[in-house]
Amino acid sequence: MWKLVRYAAASNLARSRRFSAAIPGPCIVHKRGADILHDPWFNKDTGFPLTERDRLGLRGLLPPRVISFEQQYDRFMNSFRSLENNTQGQPDKVVSLAKWRILNRLHDRNETLYYRVLIDNIKEFAPIIYTPTVGLVCQNYSGLFRRPRGMYFSAKDKGEMMSMIYNWPAHEVDMIVLTDGSRILGLGDLGVQGIGIPIGKLDVYVAAAGINPQRILPVMLDVGTNNQKLLEDRLYLGLRQPRLEGEEYLSIVDEFMEAVHARWPKAIVQFEDFQMKWAFETLKRYQKRFCMFNDDIQGTAGVALAGILGTVRAQGRPLTDFVNQKIVVVGAGSAGLGVLKMAIQTVAKISGCSELAAKSQFYLIDKDGLVTTERNSLDPAAAPFAKNPRDIEGLTEGASIIEVVKKIRPHVLLGLSGVGGIFNEEVLKAMRESVSTKPAIFAMSNPTMNAECTSIDAFKHAGENIVFASGSPFENVDLGNGKVGHVNQANNMYLFPGIGLGTLLSGAHLITDGMLQAASECLASYMAEEDILKGILYPSVDSIRDVTAEVGAAVLRAAVEEELAEGHGDVGPKELSHMSKDEAVEYVRSNMWYPVYSPLVHEK
Numbered sequence: 001m002w003k004l005v006r007y008a009a010a011s012n013l014a015r016s017r018r019f020s021a022a023i024p025g026p027c028i029v030h031k032r033g034a035d036i037l038h039d040p041w042f043n044k045d046t047g048f049p050l051t052e053r054d055r056l057g058l059r060g061l062l063p064p065r066v067i068s069f070e071q072q073y074d075r076f077m078n079s080f081r082s083l084e085n086n087t088q089g090q091p092d093k094v095v096s097l098a099k100w101r102i103l104n105r106l107h108d109r110n111e112t113l114y115y116r117v118l119i120d121n122i123k124e125f126a127p128i129i130y131t132p133t134v135g136l137v138c139q140n141y142s143g144l145f146r147r148p149r150g151m152y153f154s155a156k157d158k159g160e161m162m163s164m165i166y167n168w169p170a171h172e173v174d175m176i177v178l179t180d181g182s183r184i185l186g187l188g189d190l191g192v193q194g195i196g197i198p199i200g201k202l203d204v205y206v207a208a209a210g211i212n213p214q215r216i217l218p219v220m221l222d223v224g225t226n227n228q229k230l231l232e233d234r235l236y237l238g239l240r241q242p243r244l245e246g247e248e249y250l251s252i253v254d255e256f257m258e259a260v261h262a263r264w265p266k267a268i269v270q271f272e273d274f275q276m277k278w279a280f281e282t283l284k285r286y287q288k289r290f291c292m293f294n295d296d297i298q299g300t301a302g303v304a305l306a307g308i309l310g311t312v313r314a315q316g317r318p319l320t321d322f323v324n325q326k327i328v329v330v331g332a333g334s335a336g337l338g339v340l341k342m343a344i345q346t347v348a349k350i351s352g353c354s355e356l357a358a359k360s361q362f363y364l365i366d367k368d369g370l371v372t373t374e375r376n377s378l379d380p381a382a383a384p385f386a387k388n389p390r391d392i393e394g395l396t397e398g399a400s401i402i403e404v405v406k407k408i409r410p411h412v413l414l415g416l417s418g419v420g421g422i423f424n425e426e427v428l429k430a431m432r433e434s435v436s437t438k439p440a441i442f443a444m445s446n447p448t449m450n451a452e453c454t455s456i457d458a459f460k461h462a463g464e465n466i467v468f469a470s471g472s473p474f475e476n477v478d479l480g481n482g483k484v485g486h487v488n489q490a491n492n493m494y495l496f497p498g499i500g501l502g503t504l505l506s507g508a509h510l511i512t513d514g515m516l517q518a519a520s521e522c523l524a525s526y527m528a529e530e531d532i533l534k535g536i537l538y539p540s541v542d543s544i545r546d547v548t549a550e551v552g553a554a555v556l557r558a559a560v561e562e563e564l565a566e567g568h569g570d571v572g573p574k575e576l577s578h579m580s581k582d583e584a585v586e587y588v589r590s591n592m593w594y595p596v597y598s599p600l601v602h603e604k
């Protein structure tokens with residue numbers, strides 16, 4: 001077993017001196033020899049200095065030459081570039097999986113080097129470890145499986161979780177991402193194979209928020225699957241039974257949450273990719289009891305809202321004009337409804353009107369068309385956003401996307417439906433008649449194949465004057481004559497790392513609407529006017545650590561404001577409450593872990 005010793009703080013300075021000679025603090029290990037080489041948390045491969053090889057019983061277990069961290073880094077990047085060259089012309093799927101495999105092998109062997117290459121190349125590697133490739137990995141997980149990562153709690157473990165949680169080797173855990181695999185991106189129920197999502201999200205936590213990788217825990221709650229193909233697959237690695245439902249299901253989640261809380265009372269649990277009914281139910285059930293949030297409902301809402309506020313600025317209008325924007329949301333699931341709820345609260349706040357009055361400018365469409373109060377068996381979660389037929393002259397219950405767009409001429413058309421291509425040529429062309437001077441199209445569904453439209457189609461059919469955002473990355477579009485159609489990535493990755501880190505450092509035991517609102521407002525004001533006017537709504541993924549430091553500080557300050565901050569480590573609530581905004585950002589930034597080889601010290 002090992003004990004954690006605080007790593008040297010990361011900072012921009014440390015980052016700019018990528019391989020500086022600054023000596024990091026030591027790290028205590030409780031193992032020796034080959035056990036260290038097989039532990040990715042401590043392994044340095046050929047990077048162990050000779051003195052350390054002596055101290056840890058590694059002499060003779062490695063080739064004699066010591067290779068520096070920088071050389072190891074370059075060697076990996078060279079292998080990666082060769083792989084790119086060697087796979088040229090092969091199908092995208094093959095290339096993406098090959099890239100994922102080479103990164104995953106490094107992850108399994110040497111986490112310090114893995115996270116260094118990930119952090120320093122985040123824009124290039126995010127699409128591999130996160131959306132879209134992570135979707136492909138989940139679809140093929142049973143075949144790709146080599147080594148376990150994270151923990152698996154299944155329906156068969158009922159009554160055992162309180163002791164099982166102690167099987168995790170780390171003494172401290174700060175951040176858990178939990179899924180039940182029931183709605184993986186827009187790919188549906190992937191059962192146990194959905195574990196790829198918590199792993200990918202936590203990689204983003206390490207890269208963006210500098211959460212120490214020894215303190216993260218990806219978790220799969222396997223309660224069965226309703227995916228017939230998986231149930232019939234002999235190689236499927238999860239429980240081959242239909243999903244538990246009702247109280248049986250909830251009792252499993254309850255038991256897991258209690259076990260986590262008993263061992264790590266301060267750990268934050270991010271619920272991810274649960275089907276809608278359980279996403280809402282578990283949020284309601286736990287948000288006042290545990291330090292948790294639902295990323296698909298709450299993280300997505302904050303990112304979408306920041307983007308929509310950006311589109312108001314992109315039209316050259318003041319933010320207060322948000323109250324006049326007509327917004328059509330396609331997809332009435334956990335993500336779409338989360339966006340509507342937060343957007344309506346914001347309109348009510350800006351205009352000082354009631355939430356009821358603030359709803360008038362929003363339109364909700366699901367698989368059966370426009371959602372109105374006339375709908376038979378209206379989903380209770382969607383009911384608050386259903387239109388009264390009296391208020392939608394010329395439109396009827398179940399109206400199609402094209403009918404709604406033609407009639408309403410919205411400022412913003414936002415997709416969270418999981419259905420690839422439903423913003424077709426006709427719909428996009430209809431957006432040319434938008435009442436906005438800069439119509440906005442947000443095709444937020446993931447992975448790429450599930451995006452409501454591509455960036456090329458959006459600029460081609462809806463016109464060059466649009467603002468475009470997608471959940472998975474697309475290339476900017478060359479519009480000719482030196483003009484560029486900017487593509488924004490409207491993905492909750494801009495918020496969840498800061499929500500997690502800010503909450504952790506505040507020591508708050510709950511995550512409130514106020515903390516989430518602060519995160520969104522921070523992102524909304526992050527971009528300079530000049531960029532916004534060009535249609536750039538979010539910062540580049542390259543600067544995700546900087547954005548996360550700001551978002552984290554905003555969340556921390558909101559927790560202080562709500563008197564929820566109990567402090568973290570040596571920094572108590574009083575010190576937190578005296579921090580200025582800049583000091584809070586610096587405090588958050590200085591707590592980000594950055595991968596360097598720490599001297600290992602053996603202790604029995």
Ligand SMILES: NC(=O)C1=CN([C@@H]2O[C@H](COP(=O)(O)OP(=O)(O)OC[C@H]3O[C@@H](n4cnc5c(N)ncnc54)[C@H](O)[C@@H]3O)[C@@H](O)[C@H]2O)C=CC1
Pocket residue numbers: 183184185186187275276295296300303330331332333334335336365366367368369416417418419422444445446447450470471472490491492493
């Ligand atoms: N960009 C981002 O940060 C995020 C993107 N998402 C993506 O959003 C999508 C939806 O996620 P959830 O809301 O959790 O799923 P969900 O399954 O809860 O909801 C999907 C909704 O889409 C509707 N829908 C299905 N077919 C439709 C059609 N042909 N026309 C109109 N509506 C249709 C359904 O009726 C349902 O209301 C997924 O693809 C997911 O990857 C989710 C969270 C964050």
Ligand SMILES: CC(=O)C(=O)O
Pocket residue numbers: 131184185186273295296445446471491492493
């Ligand atoms: C990004 C994300 O959380 C999703 O697509 O579900």
Ligand SMILES: [Mg+2]
Pocket residue numbers: 185272273295296
């Ligand atoms: Mg998700």
